[in-house]
Amino acid sequence: MPTDREFTKILKWPGYQVYGHEIDEKAKVLRLWVRRKRGNRQIECSGCGRKFTQIYDVSERAVRDLPWSEFQTTVFIEIYRVKCPECGVKREKVLQLPSKAPFSKRFEDAVGLACESAAARQVARQWGLPASTVRAIDLRYLERWNAARRKPALRHMGVDEIHLGKKQKFLTVVSNLESTEPLWFGQERKKETLDEFFRTQLSAKQRRGIEAACVDMWEPYRLSIEEWVPNCRVVYDKFHVMQHANGAIDEVRRAEFFRKGGRMRGLVKGKRWLLLSRWVNLSWTRRQELNHLFALNRKLLKAYLLKESLDRLWSYYYEGAMLRYLQSWIDQLRWQRLKPFEKLARMLLDHLEGILNHCRTKVRMGVVEAVNGNIKALLRRGRGYKNLRYLLLKAQRMAATKTEFVVLKKAA
Numbered sequence: 001m002p003t004d005r006e007f008t009k010i011l012k013w014p015g016y017q018v019y020g021h022e023i024d025e026k027a028k029v030l031r032l033w034v035r036r037k038r039g040n041r042q043i044e045c046s047g048c049g050r051k052f053t054q055i056y057d058v059s060e061r062a063v064r065d066l067p068w069s070e071f072q073t074t075v076f077i078e079i080y081r082v083k084c085p086e087c088g089v090k091r092e093k094v095l096q097l098p099s100k101a102p103f104s105k106r107f108e109d110a111v112g113l114a115c116e117s118a119a120a121r122q123v124a125r126q127w128g129l130p131a132s133t134v135r136a137i138d139l140r141y142l143e144r145w146n147a148a149r150r151k152p153a154l155r156h157m158g159v160d161e162i163h164l165g166k167k168q169k170f171l172t173v174v175s176n177l178e179s180t181e182p183l184w185f186g187q188e189r190k191k192e193t194l195d196e197f198f199r200t201q202l203s204a205k206q207r208r209g210i211e212a213a214c215v216d217m218w219e220p221y222r223l224s225i226e227e228w229v230p231n232c233r234v235v236y237d238k239f240h241v242m243q244h245a246n247g248a249i250d251e252v253r254r255a256e257f258f259r260k261g262g263r264m265r266g267l268v269k270g271k272r273w274l275l276l277s278r279w280v281n282l283s284w285t286r287r288q289e290l291n292h293l294f295a296l297n298r299k300l301l302k303a304y305l306l307k308e309s310l311d312r313l314w315s316y317y318y319e320g321a322m323l324r325y326l327q328s329w330i331d332q333l334r335w336q337r338l339k340p341f342e343k344l345a346r347m348l349l350d351h352l353e354g355i356l357n358h359c360r361t362k363v364r365m366g367v368v369e370a371v372n373g374n375i376k377a378l379l380r381r382g383r384g385y386k387n388l389r390y391l392l393l394k395a396q397r398m399a400a401t402k403t404e405f406v407v408l409k410k411a412a
């Protein structure tokens with residue numbers, strides 16, 4: 001049987017020694033009793049960090065620590081309280097006890113790390129904990145990581161919206177396009193939503209540092225940006241514009257579906273995904289399917305080609321060339337009687353400056369889309385993101401560690 005000294009060496013809690021142990025072989029549980037080493041008398045108030053030599057009282061707490069082989073380990077630790085002139089009677093600060101929850105820091109770190117690559121429910125099963133406890137541990141783990149890290153300056157911001165469903169509706173997502181991470185979530189997608197971000201999250205100096213914003217052609221966002229960061233360049237990026245192009249093609253599809261009866265209706269039905277896909281991403285069979293559809297419906301073919309060719313607008317780096325390409329794209333619409341695309345063309349002309357800003361400001365492309373995709377993947381994978389703070393930290397951590405950087409391939 002190991003001695004307390006040996007247990008102290010294996011446990012390795014700096015400043016603490018084991019003074020009692022118990023091994024329950026049947027239940028596979030190891031219990032260790034620890035207290036401060038003789039020389040360790042620096043007692044710190046957990047409220048303000050003030051140092052004390054006098055203690056107010058002593059109590060014992062049980063916390064779960066990392067398992068030793070197949071033994072689940074519980075550590076009983078002596079905890080002091082101090083009488084602090086600032087905070088009153090307060091618990092001392094203990095490195096291995098970051099919160100009031102009955103887990104050691106390294107136990108929480110291990111659970112949090114496991115949550116980076118698996119759903120909370122799986123981690124719960126693996127560690128023998130309720131899923132709600134795992135989520136709470138993960139949230140604290142992420143809060144600690146977030147508090148300790150350096151946050152990069154915001155020069156290029158992205159603003160996007162995510163549709164959560166009928167009840168919660170929209171979530172506004174602000175992201176840092178350079179560090180590729182989401183920064184803030186706001187309810188709904190009003191001007192007031194984005195106003196709140198500028199007002200509560202940034203100082204006047206930080207606001208002045210913002211050079212460009214990639215946003216959707218959505219009036220409330222533009223108005224908010226003009227009010228709070230008037231010197232910032234608004235860029236209507238490819239991702240957001242192409243979303244509108246996809247909306248237009250979907251409208252054409254639905255109109256054709258209702259206009260034509262019988263056989264055609266059967267053909268167009270269920271082709272939504274196919275029509276929204278980019279040609280280069282489709283397999284040979286899928287392309288044949290589309291070709292078959294286009295042979296029967298010229299309008300859909302035209303709409304599809306228009307969407308595909310609009311994509312090329314962002315391959316230009318000179319304003320003049322970009323503008324010429326846009327003009328020739330709009331010219332193609334003549335006599336086509338594709339109302340949704342005419343509407344889109346008017347929208348593009350109304351937002352021309354912001355579209356041409358693509359040539360004036362170098363902003364990383366595809367980041368808004370990737371951040372959006374990551375958040376949606378998180379939402380799909382695990383329930384339990386009713387807590388938006390948790391969802392935000394999770395998505396930030398994902399961006400920082402570059403785990404599972406989701407790039408949407410299917411629906412372009």
Ligand SMILES: [Zn+2]
Binds near residue numbers: 049085086087088
């Ligand atoms: Zn204090």
